[in-house]
Amino acid sequence: MTTPNTSFRRTALALTALASAGIGHLASAATIGLMAPLSGPIAVVGQDQVDGFMLAVEQLGGKLGGQAATVLKEDDQLKPEIGGQIVRKFIDKDKVDAIVGLSFSNVMMASLPRIAETGTVAIATNAGPSPVAGAGCKANVFSTAWQNDGAAEAMGKFAQDRGVKKVYLMAPNYQAGKDMLSGFKRYFKGQIVEEVYTQVNQPDYSAELAQLQAAKPDAAFVFYPGGMGVNFIKQMAQAGLMAKIPLYSVFTVDGTTLPALRDAAVGSISGAMWDAALDTPENKKFVAAFEAKYKRTPSEYAATAYDAANLLNIALGKVKPGDSKALSAAVRAAGSELKSVRGPFAFNNNNMPVQNYYAFETVKDGGRITGKLLATPLTKHVDAYHTQCAQK
Amino acid sequence: MSSTLVLAQLLNGLQYGVLLFLLAAGLTLVFGIMSFVNLAHGSLYMMGAYFAATAFQYTGSFGLAVAAAMGGALLLGLVLELAVVARLYRRDHLDHVLATFGLVLFFNELVRIVWGSQPVFLQVPDLLSGAIDIGGFSYPSYRFAIILVGLAVAVGSWMLINKTRVGMLIRAGAVNPAMVAALGVNIRLLNAMLFAVGAMLAGLAGAMAGPILSVQSGMGESVLITTLVVIVIGGIGSVTGAFYAALIVGIVDTMGRVFLPLILRQMTERSFADAAGPALASMLVYLLMAVVLAWRPQGLFPANR
Numbered sequence: 001m002t003t004p005n006t007s008f009r010r011t012a013l014a015l016t017a018l019a020s021a022g023i024g025h026l027a028s029a030a031t032i033g034l035m036a037p038l039s040g041p042i043a044v045v046g047q048d049q050v051d052g053f054m055l056a057v058e059q060l061g062g063k064l065g066g067q068a069a070t071v072l073k074e075d076d077q078l079k080p081e082i083g084g085q086i087v088r089k090f091i092d093k094d095k096v097d098a099i100v101g102l103s104f105s106n107v108m109m110a111s112l113p114r115i116a117e118t119g120t121v122a123i124a125t126n127a128g129p130s131p132v133a134g135a136g137c138k139a140n141v142f143s144t145a146w147q148n149d150g151a152a153e154a155m156g157k158f159a160q161d162r163g164v165k166k167v168y169l170m171a172p173n174y175q176a177g178k179d180m181l182s183g184f185k186r187y188f189k190g191q192i193v194e195e196v197y198t199q200v201n202q203p204d205y206s207a208e209l210a211q212l213q214a215a216k217p218d219a220a221f222v223f224y225p226g227g228m229g230v231n232f233i234k235q236m237a238q239a240g241l242m243a244k245i246p247l248y249s250v251f252t253v254d255g256t257t258l259p260a261l262r263d264a265a266v267g268s269i270s271g272a273m274w275d276a277a278l279d280t281p282e283n284k285k286f287v288a289a290f291e292a293k294y295k296r297t298p299s300e301y302a303a304t305a306y307d308a309a310n311l312l313n314i315a316l317g318k319v320k321p322g323d324s325k326a327l328s329a330a331v332r333a334a335g336s337e338l339k340s341v342r343g344p345f346a347f348n349n350n351n352m353p354v355q356n357y358y359a360f361e362t363v364k365d366g367g368r369i370t371g372k373l374l375a376t377p378l379t380k381h382v383d384a385y386h387t388q389c390a391q392k
Numbered sequence: 393m394s395s396t397l398v399l400a401q402l403l404n405g406l407q408y409g410v411l412l413f414l415l416a417a418g419l420t421l422v423f424g425i426m427s428f429v430n431l432a433h434g435s436l437y438m439m440g441a442y443f444a445a446t447a448f449q450y451t452g453s454f455g456l457a458v459a460a461a462m463g464g465a466l467l468l469g470l471v472l473e474l475a476v477v478a479r480l481y482r483r484d485h486l487d488h489v490l491a492t493f494g495l496v497l498f499f500n501e502l503v504r505i506v507w508g509s510q511p512v513f514l515q516v517p518d519l520l521s522g523a524i525d526i527g528g529f530s531y532p533s534y535r536f537a538i539i540l541v542g543l544a545v546a547v548g549s550w551m552l553i554n555k556t557r558v559g560m561l562i563r564a565g566a567v568n569p570a571m572v573a574a575l576g577v578n579i580r581l582l583n584a585m586l587f588a589v590g591a592m593l594a595g596l597a598g599a600m601a602g603p604i605l606s607v608q609s610g611m612g613e614s615v616l617i618t619t620l621v622v623i624v625i626g627g628i629g630s631v632t633g634a635f636y637a638a639l640i641v642g643i644v645d646t647m648g649r650v651f652l653p654l655i656l657r658q659m660t661e662r663s664f665a666d667a668a669g670p671a672l673a674s675m676l677v678y679l680l681m682a683v684v685l686a687w688r689p690q691g692l693f694p695a696n697r
Contacts, residue, residue, distance in 0.1 A: 041610040043509035173670040197666055199674045201614060203605050206404040207646045214397050230511050230606030238516060238532040240523035260511035260606060
């Protein structure tokens, strides 16, 4: 009979688990759950978040807030239901101190109820959907990335400031595409010649580019993240349109797409809260360290995750482990203390960033394709939704 | 709507069509003649694009890039045929689908491990980097090159199948493989060659598409679905059918994307038309397929058996 044996083993296991949990607290360790898309066509965005976060942890000597940090990485596959499961696992089984990454807006929205219910601190490094910025804001949910409209609003303002009269808008036919175009229109007061929505993940834009050429606008504004952006920009350059129609974009020409674009992107103007070319001491240090370690230029997703790690480092240094309410307050306060790689940074009442949005031109500098700062259309910008958030 | 704009859109449709044909030709031969469902055909296309990008990176020559893509895909096709596909001919279609879907996942992860998750760089050859002016429109000369290559392959494969001894054996093998084998023809070898040639055409398509598209993991999936639509419309196993169907699908899809939103705007509210237009356009080729299936279930140009 094995019953006594089994029960003995179970008791021993339970004791060991208890002991290790106790020791864990004595040694005070921080556990961070990092969730991002790490497979599929968009894996590059997730990988940059992981690499940016781990770089900061490494620079801090493997510690966050003076405590040995364990980072659990999970792949949400850009699927809301999988994201929801991962968040449950992080909270219920791994008992993480904070969740970082939270993936794209759709995945983030799906995992939000559980996060709100438990009060676990969550820091998005790639999204800031409008419901979370507005009436659905939560004390424990933060974004070190952006409120989704911000960069597009900056491009709208920039086009307005430059005296552009007629603009042609293009985006994929889904929520983020519509949000970006409405963000642009919020600050652009000139004429919208045409507003074109294309199929999501459409590979070929030749037909749409012929239409664009026929409309003869003063400028075009587009939002084509990831592979769609590579397709669009390459094809626009090949049709000889880059020189004829100034191209303004957001999340289209960045660290994830430039290696595949190179010369094709030269001359295009991007709106963003960060670029590798941004000239601040913190950013220079970050970009140099990232390039040395990973042999490539970081993207904005790496920058936001790097900031998130440094933010957690400040906040975790000030509270006792296990108190998520105190940690939420500490993260909010740490926002103003953080020396962000993007320049000015603080959290608004809705826990969305208050930050600058810049306009960068992609230029050829020697043999290297890089960004050149043209202007800062929005300074310490607050989003359009924060007044709907009940938090003070 | 000016006539040059319509002409430019027709060219766009034609170019998309011949690219689809390069993929459909190989897929339809394997599907129609060996009755093998190869979902990994899109992966061969992706591998072709990656081989081309890698060769281009080291040599800087687009010609060598295309050669590497075709040669690489041919070899890969042979290896796949011998290692995986040959074991599956006698089993049913569901097993084919399962095995080749597994291959799709395998190749997607393989390129991520080998080349990383960032899209890789492949450039239009300098000679073809310009644009040709047609009635005030600049049309990329590289796209003309794609049209020419596609038409050349169409003519070549028609000759191969209808005018050569190998083509005769392929056609005979499709009707009665046992009889062809009894006459002393190595049908195993014939199948392997046919599969490899299909893979080579997919590799060529990948290399030709590489400079205009984002070369990245998973790039074969969306195009595979459209290619399946093409061979269903054209008639499974018919290269001629694949050719005409590819052009029809290319032109219908392009014209739909451009003109459906415009037509809808005449009939309904602007905001509704903007949202429904692209959605309807993306359904158009599937609607076309449904109509063809209802009207001629064997396809528009079925193979002569």
